[in-house]
């Protein structure tokens with residue numbers, strides 16, 4: 830019947846709206862609560878090691894601006910595990926979340942370990958200007974060249 834069809838359509842639209850609000854609102858709330866106070870995010874990617882097995886970060890120098898929001902994607906294309914370690918940098922930023930697989934971690938993060946093939950996303954807002962040393966803390970890796978620099982411009 831025609832009337833039944835109408836009711837179904839209205840129910841369907843309502844359901845779609847509920848799913849949309851449920852998915853979008855928490856994200857919007859987080860964005861509003863962040864110091865950046867906007868939805869904009871700048872994507873940056875760093876590779877930990879290379880497929881050929883080089884001990885280095887690619888790129889090994891990154892520049893950020895205080896107050897902007899970044900999504901730093903870390904991946905490990907090598908067959909060794911690596912660390913992304915920069916304690917002073919981590920102390921100078923506000924971490925919104927770190928996402929890896931189906932897990933989302935909130936709160937302060939100081940170090941990330943990436944196993945071969947792993948990918949993680951770190952969403953943060955730099956706060957404290959400075960130049961910070963980055964290194965991989967696996968024995969021998971920093972000595973082998975796996976170091977870098979993270980700069981935050983005021």
Ligand SMILES: [Cu+2]
Pocket residue numbers: 884910911912965966967970975
């Ligand atoms: Cu390493």
